Amino acid sequence: AHIQEMEVEHLNRRNAQRGRPPVEPIYRLQDAVACMTLFRALEYGEWTTVAEGLRARFWNAADERGRAEIIRRMRRALDTGGSST
Structure with missing residues (x-):
């Protein structure tokens, strides 16, 4: 959020020089802090339900950077009669 606020500040200085209207950041630091309770x-490897019909888990990506990836499992639409993928 802080980076976004700083980038918008820089953009607005350029916009002012070019006669363009200022823009607002998509979110601010207080927005980021407020969502931390979520x-x-x-x-x-622990599965969690993200939304109805959508589950996800973190899993090792098995590369040299030691990163993780999110594996998702979605319930297919009822009209397909399929199982989770």
Whole structure:
């Protein structure tokens, strides 16, 4: 959020020089702080429900950077009669 606020500040200085209207950041630091209560810690491999019909888990990406990826499992639309993918 801080980076976005700084980039918008820089953009607005340029916009002012060019006679363009100022823009607002998509979100601010206080927005980011306010959403922190929505986060919860998960263990690697632990499935969590993100939304109805959508589950996800963190999994090792098995590369040299040590990053993780999110594996998702979605319930297919009822009209297909399929299983989770």
